[in-house]
Amino acid sequence: MLSRLLHWLPRRRPDEDAFAQHFVRAARRAGVIVPLHYNRALFRIDLEEGGHVNLHNAHRRYLSSPRHLQEQVVARYVAWLVGDHPVHDPLQEVRSRLLPVLRNASLLDQTKLAAAEKAGWDEDASFQYRRVSNECVVLLGVDSEEHTLIKPEGPDASWGIDLEHALAVARGNLREQPDLPFEQPADGVFKAAWGDGYNSSRALLPDMLHRIPLRGLPVFMIPTRELLLVAGDRDLDAQATLFRLTEEGLEDGYAVSWELFQYVDGEMQPVELATPQLRSLQRRLRLQLQEGNYAVQQELLTHLHQVQGNHVFVAAYGINMKAERSFCYWAEGVEVSLPKTDCIVLAAPDIDTEPMMVEWEAAMPVIGHLLEQDHRHIHPPRYRAHECPNRELQAQLTPVSFD
Structure with a gap:
């Protein structure tokens, strides 16, 4: 009875500062004694000996969870701080714990920006990864009971193996995990049900998806680390359901991709969608994920420019969901950093003129x-510019609107 009552209590909804304080208190209760510093500008916990814990996903997941599960969310993120997690174990000690992880490529950008704060832009970010699509990369992970240590730098040099060898071992380890049936949340739709943090990684095992009783060949989505959704390529209704389930799943955070994939010669490749309805659903999903990725990038980049004393306007990625279009604002009189959007709002050449919005691709022959x-x-x-298009250039452009 008590648990049922707690389920219906209002969720605690702390703001970022309150959540960070709550996180630190939970870490102390769990036995973490190392100095923890709240980096308010980047909404993360910095560790004195190096490294940090990003709080964005933890906070988002905390707010979206029922009240009786919120502390479990915090405990999951704190757990990694409690144990000892060496990053340079010998190969014989980690070989059986190597696993492949699928992540959005923005993770690499965030890692690079975090490193640039201390070492500058000239720091060699020699990442090792395999590109799956514009959005997705495969990285090497080392599994532990409470955490997956992602190694964007690739295998340790002392291991004596290259990335492809390490990923082959990792895929083999994943294949040896206990086999479980896929759940069926809707007609024609199947969902990976391992719940071990590697659901999305199983998209790297084509034979596993080919065993599912589908209407046609498998097409699938990996919207989050925890979510692998599969349908048949001849079942358009089920594909539409994939996108709707994806939107619901994104509330848990850990976004990976908005793309629909298929297998071509055993490799993941994005699918060209068959109907206007599916393309519209995908556009909406793309806008949501891109908005989140660009928001984190903008926050990190703005902070980095402030630390380095650079006067750069880091433009935000805006979306108009009704029009299913994205836009950014090109400011005047300062160096700008623009996200890649569908449209650009150009600063007016004088105070008596309204800003003008133009299609990005259509405008490039004139202002590119x-x-x-x-x-x-x-x-x-992102794109850099030192000056905004002047009156003469803007006169050659065709304005557009979202009306």
Whole structure:
């Protein structure tokens, strides 16, 4: 009875500062004695000996969980701080714990930005990963009871194996995990049910998905680390359901990809969607995930420029869900960093003129020479510009609106 009553109590909804304080108190109760420093600007806990714990996903998951499960969310993130997690174990000690992890490529960008705060942009971020799509990468992970240590730098040099060898071992270890049946949350839709943090990674095992009784060949989505959803390529209704279940699953955080995948010669490849309805569902999902990725990137990049004393306007990624379009604002009089969007709002050349919005691709033949892709970023992409298009250039552009 008590547990049922607790389930219906209102959720605790602390703001970021209150949640960070709550997290630190929980860590102390769990026995963490190392110095913990709350980095308010980046909403994370910095460890004195190096490293940090990002709180964005923990906070989001805490707020979306029923009250009686909220402390379990905190405990899960605290657990990693409690144990000893060496990062340079000998290969014979970690070989059986190597597992592949699928992540959004923005994780690499966030790692690079965090390193640049201490070492500057010139720090060599020699990541090792295998690209699956524009959104997704496969990284090497080392599993432990409470945490997956992701190794974006790849295998330790002392192991004497390259990334492909390590990932082959990792996939073999994943295949040897106990086999479980896929759940069926809706007609024609199947869901991985391991609940071990590697549901999405099982998309790297094509034979596992080919065993599911589908209408056609498997197509699948990996919207989060915990979610692998599968349907048949001939079942368009089930594919639409995939996108709807994906939107619900995103409330748990850990976003990976908005793409629908298929297997081509055993490798994951994005699918060209068959109907306008499916394309619309995917566009909406893409906007939501890109907005989240760009928001974290903007926060980290703005902080980095402040630390380095750079005067750069880091533009936000805005979305208009009704129009299913994204946009950014190109400010005047300062160096800007623009996200890649569907539309750009250009600063007015004088105070008596309204800002003008233009289609990004349509405008590039006229103003593209003012933009330079910022190759310091891995994903999502950004573009640098030192001046806004003047009156003459803007006169050559066709304005658009979301009306």
